[in-house]
Amino acid sequence: xxxxxxxxxxxxxxxxxxxxxxxxxxxxxxxxxxxxxxxxxxxxxxxxxxxxxxxxxxxxxxxxxxxxxxxxxxxxxxxxxxxxxxxxxxxxxxxxxxxxxxxxxxxxxxxxx
Amino acid sequence: xxxxxxxxxxxxxxxxxxxxxxxxxxxxxxxxxxxxxxxxxxxxxxxxxxxxxxxxxxxxxxxxxxxxxxxxxxxxxxxxxxxxxxxxxxxxxxxxxxxxxxxxxxxxxxxxxxxxxxxxxxxxxxxxxxxxxxxxxxxxxxxxxxxxxxxxxxxxxxxxxxxxxxxxxxxxxxxxxxxxxxxxxxxxxxxxxxxxxxxxxxxxxxxxxxxxxxxx
Numbered sequence: 001x002x003x004x005x006x007x008x009x010x011x012x013x014x015x016x017x018x019x020x021x022x023x024x025x026x027x028x029x030x031x032x033x034x035x036x037x038x039x040x041x042x043x044x045x046x047x048x049x050x051x052x053x054x055x056x057x058x059x060x061x062x063x064x065x066x067x068x069x070x071x072x073x074x075x076x077x078x079x080x081x082x083x084x085x086x087x088x089x090x091x092x093x094x095x096x097x098x099x100x101x102x103x104x105x106x107x108x109x110x111x112x113x
Numbered sequence: 114x115x116x117x118x119x120x121x122x123x124x125x126x127x128x129x130x131x132x133x134x135x136x137x138x139x140x141x142x143x144x145x146x147x148x149x150x151x152x153x154x155x156x157x158x159x160x161x162x163x164x165x166x167x168x169x170x171x172x173x174x175x176x177x178x179x180x181x182x183x184x185x186x187x188x189x190x191x192x193x194x195x196x197x198x199x200x201x202x203x204x205x206x207x208x209x210x211x212x213x214x215x216x217x218x219x220x221x222x223x224x225x226x227x228x229x230x231x232x233x234x235x236x237x238x239x240x241x242x243x244x245x246x247x248x249x250x251x252x253x254x255x256x257x258x259x260x261x262x263x264x265x266x267x268x269x270x271x272x273x274x275x276x277x278x279x280x281x282x283x284x285x286x287x288x289x290x291x292x293x294x295x296x297x298x299x300x301x302x303x304x305x306x307x308x309x310x311x312x313x314x315x316x317x318x319x320x321x322x323x324x325x326x327x328x329x
Contacts, residue, residue, distance in 0.1 A: 084261070
């Protein structure tokens with residue numbers, strides 16, 4: 001359900017940028033979504049198709065770049081990608097970590113006519 | 114033609130949250146965003162905290178639910194100002210809803226403001242409200258594997274309350290393993306095992322809260 005709010009905000013950003021560029025047609029929207037945010041691309045697409053009707057972004061292709069969750073072990077400094085139910089460091093077995101990526105949620109660029 | 118945008122999708126929410134933060138600061142209100150799954154004990158914790166802090170600080174509450182005003186009525190009986198927000202289907206509170214609610218509260222009469230979020234472990238983690246602290250209640254019957262299933266939520270909060278510890282004799286829940294996985298993804302987090310039914314642990318939680326309020 002939270003994809004609705006996110007898609008609305010995303011569309012606002014896209015339309016504002018398109019207007020600034022004097023464009024009446026957005027062809028493609030490049031989005032970056034971190035895995036940790038749990039946003040579902042299909043759901044964003046569904047709401048986008050509905051919300052963008054009658055706007056310059058109607059019919060635009062949504063392109064998603066997913067950023068995996070990456071962490072750094074606080075004990076040995078090893079960077080690693082935590083697995084679904086295993087957040088232990090593969091190097092030293094430590095169970096304490098800092099998140100270094102995976103929380104991203106932004107519009108990277110748009111392609112306009 | 115490609116136009117670089119590089120704009121945070123939640124940027125608009127963050128801006129409103131920052132305005133809420135400034136407003137709350139200017140009125141010396143300390144705001145706590147209370148998050149949890151449905152039934153974990155958000156309203157119960159707020160009620161117990163109101164009782165534990167009676168005469169020590171003036172409390173106000175914003176209740177967020179998809180519908181109904183059941184929780185607001187319960188809290189209202191304790192004689193504290195309460196505002197109900199019905200999100201009308203949205204699964205979380207956002208900064209704009211809080212902005213509107215703040216306009217309906219007498220902020221000079223409030224020192225500690227609880228914002229009870231919609232029961233959900235996913236979406237509320239994404240939306241800043243302008244709060245000073247975020248807390249999460251995780252209850253014994255939910256199981257000890259929740260930190261690994263909802264890492265963003267556990268990563269974002271300042272304190273985790275383990276509620277319903279009076280059920281430990283009846284439910285399989287490894288408190289040490291739970292605490293270890295929480296600390297694993299969030300080193301700054303405080304953990305408070307409590308029971309809203311027996312009152313166990315409430316005092317420690319309330320003392321921590323008062324310390325946080327005095328430190329800001």
